[in-house]
Amino acid sequence: MSVDQHSNPFEERLSAALHDTGNVFEADRSALTDGGRTWGRRMRVRRRAAVLGGAAGIALVGVGGALLLPGGSGGGEDGRTSAASRAEVTAGAQGTPAPVSGEELIRTLKGLLPDGKFSGEEGRGTDSPLGPFAKVVYNDGKGPAAVGIGLQRVEPGGSQAREATLCPDKVLAPYDSCATSTLADGSKFMMFKGYMDPDRHTDTRAWSAVLVTPQGQMVSAGEWNSAAEKGEPVSRPAPPLSASQLRELATAPQWRAAVDAIPERAGKPSAASSTPPPSADGSAVRETLAGLVPDRLEVVSKGGQEEEYAYLVLDDGEGKSFVQINVQRDMRDVAHQLYGSAETLPDGTQVATQQGPGEKGAAGVVMWTVDTMRADGRRVVISAFNTGAQHEDATRDAPALSMEEIRTIALSPRWDDLT
Incomplete structure (x- = not known):
């Protein structure tokens, strides 16, 4: 079985943040197992559309649609009512904003951009169960x-809201600049x-701006x-x-009004849905991992996310080695996709292993992974690399x-105490 835990943390954080409205299931192994990419979010069996969920910004939002959430509006030269203003009018008359169509979101986006030519227009409205977006x-x-x-609704003050505007760790992925402000x-x-590719094997640049309001509106x-x-x-x-232009686009007031037109179901679970158990604390995962590392190894740096994911950079005097871990609660519903014919221990724990190449474009990098699931569904997956950062060239022969x-x-x- 393939255990693909490495990847760009920005892309998955983006995807999780902007596309969480979907929860679309698919048997994508890399989506199931790429702990590094999730950048602090739970690894779920859901479609990972590169959306601008946070630090990586929209840079990784899939312009094709699945990645981006729909924008607001802006009146164009044709004088048509903007999506935002229409939502405001309807809200005043009925108390609830009317849906904003994908066409209106596209028109708003075009109206907020400088003069130029447009093509390749795509959009999805605020009433779409897959989430709204606009791209040109x-x-x-x-x-x-x-x-x-x-556009997306997020829980005010919640982990998703906090992570969306956190600059990523350069150990996990390279970038030119990142700054946050209030x-x-x-x-x-x-x-x-x-960049679109953390290993820089293409020159496609990806720039993004993310706004999260105290009310939970994310643009x-x-x-x-x-x-x-x-x-x-x-x-x-x-x-x-x-x-400055990208900032003006992201902070345009029209978008916030359009977010308010997203049905509640697109932003949070219904009252009837059960509350999931709390995830493993990221700092506890990190410190537990550090405490289990053999004494011959020095921990030269460490980091991770608020929940479930952590990493260490180890050195035994022969070069740095990146190690990452994801600790998750009940994952039994996807065990058949993750383990297949994996080894089963007497206590019911399943163990899958893999040794293979690491990040694409990083010369000589290998990744060694052990993926385990206890009988009650608790999962611990660890990957080690022969480099200090998985997107950089190898610094040693083996992890x-x-x-x-x-x-x-x-x-x-x-680990049982954390899950």
Whole structure:
């Protein structure tokens, strides 16, 4: 079985944050097992659309639709009522904003961009169960570029709201710049400039801006220096909008009104749904992992997320080695996709192992993984690399931990106290 735990944390954080409205199940092993990519979010069997959920910003939001959440509106030159203003009028008359169509979201996005030519327009309305988004291919005369907007409801003050504007750890993925700030109204804002591919095997740049208001309105704007985030050649040196223009796009008041038109079901579970048990505390996962590392290894750096995910960078004097872990609660519903013919221990624990290549584009990198699930569904999956950062070239022949040591750590009873 394939245990693909490595990847770009931005992409999955984006995807989880902007596309959580879906919870679409699919048997995608990398989605099931890529702990690093989730950047602090639970690994779930759901479609991972690269959405601008946080630090990575929209840079990774899939302009194709599944990634971006729909934007608000803005009246165009044709004088038609903007999506935001229409929602406000309806709210005043009926108390509940009317749905905003994908066409209105596209029109709003175009109205907020500088003069230019548009093509490749796609959108989905606020009443779509898959979540709203708008994207266009914009050309200001210097080359076509994808520009997208996504909207979502998040729990005010919740982990998703906090993570959405946290700059990522450069140990997990490289980027040029990232900055966060607090606006006058208390909203959190993040500006991110990075790349579609963390290993830089393409020159596609991905810039994004994320706004999260105290009311739980999340707006994500992203742009690329190509006509699509993937599959199209670079058409210009950089995305078309400057940092200030991208900020203006993300903070435009029209988007917040459009977020309010998203049905409650798109932003939070219904009252009838059960509350999931609390996830393992990320700091506890990190410290437990550090306490289980053999004494011969020095922990030179460590980090992770608020929940479930953590990493260490180890060194035995022969080069740095990146080690990451995900600790999850009941995952029995996907055990058949994760383990298959894996080894089963006398106590019912399933153990799957893999040794193979690591991040694409990182020369000589290997990844050794032990993925375990207790009989009650508690899952601990650990991957070790022969490099200090999984997107960088190998710094040693093999990971600092042997497969037997990884297995021993993953099967330690100390994890039972965290899940």
